[in-house]
Amino acid sequence: MLIKEFRIVLPLTIQEYQVAQLYSVAEASKNETGGGEGVEVLVNEPYEGEPLFNNQYNTGQYTHKIYHIEQKLPNYLRLLAPKSVFTFHEIAWNAYPYCRTVITNPDYMKDNFEVKIETLHLPDRGTSENAHNLPKDVYKKVQIVNIDIADDSSLPKADRKAETDPAKFHSTKTGRGPLIGDWKATVEPAMCCYKLVSCNFKWFGLQTKVENFLMDIEKRLFTKFHRELFCWIDRWHGLSMKDIRSLEERTKAELDNKRLKCGLSGTTDLE
Incomplete structure (x- = not known):
């Protein structure tokens, strides 16, 4: 198993991010769906009674999605495995400011594949050590990865x-941006997403290669997503949670239509 903690500093408040994240998930899902590929939402509903993060959170929003991504993956995976490998289930408990997401492949890999993402949102600049309160012997093995959303040097050309681009964007609603220089140390307001990602892939001969590949995908997606989230601030700033739930309902129907009737779109060549 490979474990990394991604730290993403943003020029937002904790309260703003809750709306921003849900809005951006809906928009990004639409952008990534088409040609039979993309996101299918099965369940999106409130839940209670699922204790998370040392029993600190037990109510929130539960979602179950299916990701169809065969055409987005590298050829060596497509050649080695049957079609059922490329359909992933995502189950998430959003008990904001804590969220847990579990991605599996129940149709083929079953217990041999799991990506777990635990996110804690804190009002700091990425300075909290062991934010997820892991045992010391576990935390010392965790690799810390700091993501600067204003730096696109790690992204492929298709994502730029x-x-x-936060280094060029200026918000007319809030006056924030562009994010230049040592912006993470000086910007106001500021918060950080602490994303603890655990990858477990049990397939003889491919485990290390695929687990590293999955971590590279997560870094790319986290970077791209949060760059968009900030640059969409004038779209989501001022929306209420009621507005967001209405948007999610409309998005579910739109995703079904795009996946079945539109051409392939979004992030490709995940290698």
């Missing part, structure tokens, strides 16, 4: 777009 002028309209979602």
